[in-house]
Amino acid sequence: MAKVTDLVKRVLVGRALRSGQLHEQLLPKRIALPIFASDALSSVAYAPQEILVILSLAGVSFYSYSPWVAIAVVVVMLTVVASYRQNVHAYPSGGGDYEVATTNLGKNAGLTVASALMVDYVLTVAVSVANGVDYVGATIPFVGEHKPAVAIVIVILLTVVNLRGLRESGAAFAVPTYAFMLAVLGLIAWGGFRLLVLGDDLRAPSAGFTIDAEQANLTSFAAAFLILRAFSSGCAALTGVEAISNGVPAFRKPKSKNAATTLLMMGLVSITMFGGIIALGLASGVKVAEPSVVAHDLHLPDGSPVGPGYYQQPIIAQVADAVFGGGSLPFVIISAVTALILFLAANTAFNGFPVLGSILAQDRYLPRQLHTRGDRLAFSNGIVILALGACLLLWGFNADVSRLLNLYIVGVFVSFTLSQIGMVIHWTRHLKTETDPRIRHQMHRSRVINFFGGIMTGLVLVVVLLTKFLVGAWIVCFAMPVLFLMMKAIRRHYDNVAVELEITEEFDESMLPSRNHAIVLVSKIHKPTMRALAYARATRPSTLEAITVGVEGAEARHLQDEWERLGIPVPLKMLDSPYREITQPILDYVKTLRRRSPRDVVTVFIPEYVVGHWWEHLLHNQSALRLKARLLFKPGVMVTSVPWQLHSADRLKGRPEPLAPGASRRAGPQVVKKDIKAKDEIKASDHSL
Template identity: 35%
Template sequence: MFEKVKRMLIGRPMKSTEIEGEKLSKFKALAILSSDALSSVAYGTEQILIVLMAAGAAAMWYSIPISVAVLGLLAILIVSYRQTIFAYPGGGGAYIVAKENIGVSSSLIAGGSLLVDYILTVAVSSSAGTDAITSAFPELHDYRVLIALGMIVFLTILNLRGVTESASVLAIPIYLFVVSIFVLIICGVFKYLTGGAVASAHELSATVSNVSLFLLLKAFSSGCSALTGVEAVSNAIPNFRKPEEKNAAATLMMMGIILGIMFTGISLLAYWYGIQPNPKETVVSQIAAATFGRGTLYFFIQGVTAIILFLAANTAYSAFPLLSFMLAKDKYLPHMFMVRGDRLGFSNGILFLSSLSAILVIAFGGHTENLIPLYAVGVFIPFTLSQLGMMIRWIRVKPSGWQFKLLINTVGMLTTLSITLIFITTKFSHVWMIFVFLPIVVYGFFRIRKHYENTADQLRIDLSLDKPISKGNTVIIPISGITRVVLNTVSYAKTLSDNVVAVYIGFDDESIQKMEQKWEEWDPGIRLVVLKSRYRSILRPLLKLIQTVEWKKSEEDHITILIPQFITKHWWENLLHNQTSIMMRAYLIRNKNVIVTTVPFHLKR
């Protein structure tokens, strides 16, 4: 039954040779990898205005120069990451750059920051999409958590079906969003220039005495949340069709141009229309209402905005599994993240990302706006380390034209470092937990690596010295009665060894006497050992017997425990039976000198 549901949801298994067909064209890659960055248009300007409102409505003028500064940083990042793509065409972004040029610890800080950032991206995006829906339909506000969780489940299933299929589905709403925002900007600017809209009362030359440098820096750092997701293309280069690096670089440039135009347009319209942040209505919603009224176009823009905010999470679904794969390949994450699923995607990474994101949504009750500064810091740390790593690379390698490349990355590093420090200074109450959580994540990476190294040391053999040793085998069969399951197990045990013992554990003298009589009558050709348990425990007496045999036989024999178990025809019938065999196996498997094996007997009806 599970297999049928799985096939219905994610489709047929794909051959390994089909992986080339899962590569992305520039058109699809732009949709699937830029959804996070493009969706920030829906809340980037709003984050600036929320901070400026502390100084009054007249301070809204400062949103224009702040937006210009954000655009300048966007240009720096786009050019810098374009250089990273060509320098490291294998993907991995900040993690690979830091590992190759700075050191392991720095690379793990970058990798850990990005993994946390992707988890936060899914939680914040699904909640932001819910906000867009509840802005248009306030009656749905009480169901925000369920709506967000539903979208996480939808994206999980979609990505489990494969990169190409998810890109084909998601490209339509993402490009609809881009077109609708461009239409909104064009119509909004036209309406303002022709006097059809009430202009903002604030003059460009206005000065506000109570606007401090601290407030401006805080507003600037909030606006920089619009730049999250820019690094996703450099992380996911292996997902592109050949030539991978050229297609990735072109996609990155297209994303930067589109994002820059949309962010500029929304910021200008918000200022011209005198838009002020409203907890019950987003800035984009207010601009659309002022431009078109609350008619068909308004609801269309709100609809595609909600969809793009949901789909912003899909950038994380593309980048998180790939980054997890690279960390797992270096033995800093469990090997399960290296395994491709039925549809050739890294399905364990997808499921892990979904689970942690859903936990965050539930924990915050769908109100994840306080996480925006946290995940912005989480992405600016890798930004800074990536730029620093590229600086070191240019100085070390000195390729043609390296001085200009070094200048670009130096400006990028100083800028992103400044933004990181601004975030920490202005929003410390929101981001302090990253200084607790990130060291724990990095420590976990080192512990995982140490485990794999210890395991490899203990499993490694010397081919010239280490040879198999021939030993005997003492087989112990725990039984609860004389049945066909036991008959099947005894028959199998006799093929393994001549030294087979059955063990019956009774709770009273009467049951023990009955078993001894039946066994003598049956006479299967092996010895029966009867133990009495005064405290109705099966595992403790059995373990004592095993330890006794182990002490006597460990030098000359293997000790094998054969556990009889019948398998019901239908899965639900298992619930009707005690699962003693499962508990016994889980308990005994930890004994280092004992081999535990289950001998199944399949019921036919």
Template identity: 35%
Template sequence: MFSIIKRVLIGQPLKSTALGEQKLNKTKALAILSSDALSSVAYGPEQILLVLMTIGAAAYWYSIPIAVGILVLLVALVLSYRQVIYAYPHGGGAYVVSKENLGVNSGLLAGGALLVDYILTVAVSISAGTDAITSAFPSLHSYNVLIACILVAVITVLNLRGITESASILAYPVYLFVLVIFITIGAGLYQIAVGEVPADLHSPIGTPVAGLTLFLLLRAFASGSSALTGVEAISNAIPNFKDPAPKNASRTLAAMGVLLALLFTGIVWLAYYYGISPKAEETVVSQIASATFGRGFMYYTIQGITAMILVLAANTGYSAFPLLAVNLAKDKYIARMFTVRGDRLGYSNGIVFLAVASILLIIVFKGQTEHLIPLYAVGVFIPFTLAQTGMLVKWCREKPSGWGLKLTINAVGAVISFTVMMIFFITKFTQVWPALIFLPAIVYVFHKINRHYEAVGDQLRITTCEPPLAIKGNVMVIPVAGITHVVENTLNYAKSLSPDQIIAVYVAFDKEAEKQFEEKWNQWHPEIRLVTLFSQYRSIIQPLTKFIDTVEHKAKEMNFRVTVLIPQFIPKKRWHNALHNQSSLLIRAFLLYRRDLIVTTVPYHFKK
């Protein structure tokens, strides 16, 4: 049944030779890898206004110079990451750049921050998309968390079907979003130009505002910079592009930068001119669409497509997280399971892990976007800063042709990214302080995992391992629970191996049962030694392991190896397992971690 459901949802397996067909062209890559950045125009401007509204509506005109500052940062990041793409054409982005130029710990800090950021990308995008849906249909507001979890499941299934298939499906909503936002901006600007929008809805630019501080302006700038999250995703996902991958990735990044700049500027300007104030029950984009077109067909079209793009923005995380996880796994800093491709040639373990982590975040934060965005933004500006600083070190060390200009671009990017990161920590410390705990913790875990893999490799290599002692004989210990076909099957198997000795072990809970079993055994298999153990506390494991310790001690003196053969019956239907004690599994689980002991399960399959 599970296999049938899996094939219906995910599709038939693809051959490994079809990997080349799973590469993205620029059109699809722009939609898939830029959806996070482009969708942020639906909540980035709102984050600026949420800070300014604490002073009053008169302060809203400051959103214009703040937006200009954010555009300067966007240009610096786009130019900087274009250089990362060409310098590191195999992908990896900030993790690879930082590790190679600033050291392992810097690389792990960047990698860990990005892994967390991509999880937050999914959680924030889905939560924001849910907010857009409930803005149009307020009666659904109490179901925010449930709707968000369902949407995560849908996006996960689409990504498990493969890169190109998900790109083909998800590209249309992204371009539809760009189109309807451009239409909204164009219609709004036209209404402003012909005088249909009253000028008294907003305070003029330059209006003095009492109580406004530099701290508050910096906080608004930092909040608005959340619109730039996702800019780095293209540099991480270069392997997903068709050849020439670096050139295609660079052009896609430039196209994303231009679109993001136009959409962000347009929304900020309309929000200012219309005098829009953030509301808990309605987004800024919803208010702009309502003011421009009224609550008619166009309004609901915009809301529907905005909700769709916010949900699909999560796909940036699904595209970048698995590839970053692969790089970390290849370097032995996270589990190797992340390097395994699934039936549809995607890194399915990374996709599923991302989905589960995102759902947990949505549940914990109750789908409230504003509580997730600060952590989301600070998580990406740390890698921004490390990547640009790493590129500075690279140019200074290598001094390639034209390195002066490259150095300048990355220096500007590093300074601005560091400044924004510090603004986040200073102005939003109460919201982002967990990053100071979980990021060092993640780096520590990375090192622990790496040490484990190094230790495993050292113990597996024949040249470094101690030569094993010669085994002169074998003693078979068979725990038995009764005189059955299951036990008989195990005894026959043990005899076929011609061991030096076979010992059957029976644990009795009362003396009478112990005596009766010994009599029956001597009539059934008198040639096989039986040891009965009395357990006054009704425990099987304790007396059994104590006996095995005794056998092992004597066996080692003669260079003999002890093998425990565990009889186990296998029901015809899996659900029947729940009806049995499964004591064989308990014994096996307990004995597997004992040194120099071989544990083998001998199955006996039922026919009905």
């Protein structure tokens, strides 16, 4: 069983890597870009559409506000990219927003950022995969009918790829990410050329459609609120920007410079794609409505509703249809790589979450296992936890993108805002001690950038909370404090344990117990019992006795008679058990010994079978396991397992151990009777003493 499990693990994850090979997993910029930028780049597939969908609630006339909303999103994006370039230079250790907030604003601010990012990473995986499943489900009915199951399978596949290590996952994701970038940039370039140079008239499939306003005759306040809501939805394009600041240690040297360059490249490409798609969408007359009302609010050119059987194409597909023609090879390629990039966008979270979890575990805010690297030098435990969280969300929300999007981007803008405020404090603190005019000038410039970034992201956060709180963002606002309190509790536990385990003078004086009372548990006289007795004698305890529980009278008397007949030089004590209970009489007896001599220790030796099959565990050692579980809570009691390997365990041992000198002589010939073999083993232990 173990060999089969190991074989499956090696096939899926790959050959284990030595710790010294960590440098081989570091990423050049060409691989780091698709790994860390896939989330930000993929937002082009839905962020422009979300702006138009929200504005469509007030009718097609409100589309005129979309260029201004898009410009506002682009300004925020430029500001955040410029701000985070300062972050990666100032804090290259990989702590990102968490480290910035902790260092400059205190531990509570750092934990707030950490909880926000953890929630956002899980949502990134869920939203990206659900969106990709929606895209594929429109053309493959089976996928559309089983969305949650298909989405969970895709998360599992992404998990396996990421467990193979950063470098391998980057190589796997680089080709589709670059293909998406080239396809969308090519779409924008050719569409712009046709519009501006050739003067062609681009028409999207929905260009002649009309939309019934869900919210007609809006007041000025309601109209402003709707525009702000569209802006907050468009700001989904900023998700993933923070991932590079958390992943700086994964870059090749010079780490900070390479990370900052990758961040700039990602920002420029994302802004170009975002602006180009929404501009071509407006130029070609794209019409998109809220998915829940599209059947009756979106009308065909003849004025009739599109009906429940209508599939609303995503904005990229409609623009590709207008530029290249529906069904053409470029159209098919763009549709395919868009669906693929939506799945791969989750990879950004698969690289950011484990690193953040590792840092939090190192600071004792999360279980220490999250700081341990797996076979392929990835933080495997963090990857698995992220996958489990995303699968739970996909199952709980039925892989519904519109419901999941309402939970999105709250966490990331909390981290953006606190990080930028922290960076302002960082530069202010360093300006007090810096005397070099050139460096002071750079610090002043960086502080201005971060200050402006903090103002912008803070305003966006307020807008997001106001416009999305009642439609789902309250769940994130509830989850973040829960995570915050959980991490505080974990840290408090670790601190309490450290204090409790600290060596004190009182402990030094009482470290050596007065005496050691040894007890060997006996159920019957056989080889495991003989080995346990021999080993207990070899430890030279102050006192040694064998203990058995007399459940069946005849069986107990037979055991005592056999013990005396074999002449075993260890006294056997029979504990009475009128209610046929085995564990409690032993616990009571140990408690009596401890009460009699509190400064002594009691060592309990328990013979156990070592088996080779999983089902054999159900047939053996159950009483021993229950007894050990109870004894471990008794102060001053040591529990020692004495293993006896059954033949079924031979297949797990590998190369057999050579016999010790004289072992064959002590064991005697195979034809020796059981009672003589038992005496020989006891005599051998006497001789060794």
